[in-house]
């Protein structure tokens with residue numbers, strides 16, 4: 255079916271989404287492709303899943319570049335952008351969606367777990383955004399990071415990840431100001447809980463999930479497509495006056511005072 259013109263906001267654009275092998279990142283990759291983008295499908299361990307995402311993107315008539323990188327390693331972050339440069343010669347949108355973490359109380363996070371979490375979540379965003387910006391054309395581009403309200407609230411076992419999300423939210427403010435003269439925008443999305451594989455690793459997630467369902471003011475749970483709707487808007491020209499912001503999307507979950 256022919257799409258309406260406003261559904262092709264990313265025609266001719268190259269979009270890189272870290273961690274697009276599964277979960278929210280996969281949904282973002284497919285939705286950007288639906289709107290016309292060629293997509294860099296980045297993954298680390300989930301090679302088969304990433305191949306399937308790339309093949310779905312190609313099935314829509316777009317280009318898909320499959321790129322493996324362990325984002326905890328600086329040289330692999332650099333390698334990812336070299337690959338993008340070699341294949342496309344440019345990048346229009348960089349979405350740092352990949353995340354990992356040591357899910358422990360703050361008192362039990364060791365140096366190794368801290369370094370891993372910081373490197374994958376925050377340092378990879380810092381370095382990735384720097385390399386992405388250098389590949390963006392004169393007409394500008396967009397940088398987007400996935401955060402969560404664990405950046406400012408306290409979740410069980412979320413100390414290391416929450417801290418890196420706070421760093422990410424701070425970085426988008428700096429990028430938004432420092433890259434403004436190059437017409438590059440930067441924002442973050444702070445999402446509420448969405449059922450993806452990531453959550454299986456959190457001890458006690460079942461009870462936490464039931465609690466979220468009980469508390470959410472709106473009539474349904476948040477889905478990856480809700481995040482994609484916001485991401486597609488924030489990385490577009492329509493959002494050019496929204497700069498350096500962290501937009502919360504959670505169905506009102508965090509509004510009521512307990």
Ligand SMILES: NC(=O)c1ccc[n+]([C@@H]2O[C@H](COP(=O)([O-])OP(=O)(O)OC[C@H]3O[C@@H](n4cnc5c(N)ncnc54)[C@H](OP(=O)(O)O)[C@@H]3O)[C@@H](O)[C@H]2O)c1
Nearest residue numbers: 273277278297298299300325352353400402447448450452
């Ligand atoms: N799900 C939620 O409820 C929720 C809520 C708020 C915010 N978020 C944020 O949204 C984003 C996506 O969440 P999700 O639930 O979709 O996560 P997910 O299903 O666990 O997927 C995580 C992604 O990150 C990649 N990744 C993990 N470690 C990596 C590493 N060392 N190097 C490179 N890539 C790595 C994984 O790639 P491989 O599988 O290929 O290794 C995977 O594609 C995250 O930033 C998360 O913090 C999620």
